[in-house]
Amino acid sequence: MNSKQTYYKRTFLSGSSVLVVALIALCHIGLAKADWQKAEQDIMGTRITVELYHQNDDEAQAAIAAVMNEMHRIDRSMSPYKPDSELSIVNREAADHPVKISTELFNLLQRSIDFSQLTNGAFDITFASAGFLYDYRAAIKPDEQSLSEAVKHINYRNIHLDGNAHTVSFAQPGVKIDLGGIAKGYAVDLGIALVQNRGVSSALVTAGGDTRVIGERWGRPWQIGIRDPRKADAIVAKIPLENVAVSTSGDYERFFEQDNTRYHHIINPATGDSARELQSTTVIGPDAITTDALSTSIFVLGVEKGLALINQLADIDAILVDSHGRLHYSSGLLRLTSE
């Protein structure tokens, strides 16, 4: 059994476009139903779900509250919409002078740059240099001239981190950063660590499209559905998962349509325009910061380059829905399905 099977269980594909899942349901004794707790809150501009098992109801509630508090804390420091967040201060000042930042933000910026290097620039938090010109709710997009001006500032190499002084500076005015493609996954990993430290060994933490699970649920793997990008209540695949993270990026999350073109929130750093080769990308891997950053990256890279990258990474798999609604699987999932 390879390592992937330990967290996917066995999956196989049917002839149709539906991923059919075969499971051996193991009955576990000792998980009293009343002791599972679930809570949902809207934080970080998204829906947070925490579900966990603890023998003690009060401990369970305290663990859930700790996760929600953590989400609020990350939102306060990393929201681009809060003028006093650490991120907003960096965006206002880092082109003028180096800005001293927390170890947490410093490390997350470093991780973001690592993902830019890994994905050949498909993941780039300076996408925001052009990204801030869009307002998807108000159906506003930049004119060609302002867009081509803003795109000049997109380049992760414009972010200078000084590990000794613990500062960040931008190479030029016009550079802006946004952590929307990685912060939710980061927050989910922190949430899982928090509940584990409180003695919880079966839990799910979700922030929007980013989920991480530990242990099992009712003695069975967790079932994570991948929604149909064009039908909100339909599912194109269902995956049984244990001790793993899964992130989905989709062009249906925040978008508007104009002249038969969909303008949505995942930006190709090369053009400043929305990436349109895919409708959704789902990445499965060991932790949510990785799956979050990679789901956004693969969305930009498209089917061929995206799968080529995923297939060279150990313990990472992906399911892509292309612009025609067709499903594509990474080689690890195809191997499992043919066994």
Ligand code: AMP
């Ligand atoms: P996700 O739903 O995880 O794919 O994240 C989408 C969010 O990532 C967007 O709302 C933006 O905040 C951010 N984003 C968009 N394009 C990029 C990109 N090319 N690189 C990094 N982050 C991006």
Ligand code: MG
């Ligand atoms: Mg993502």
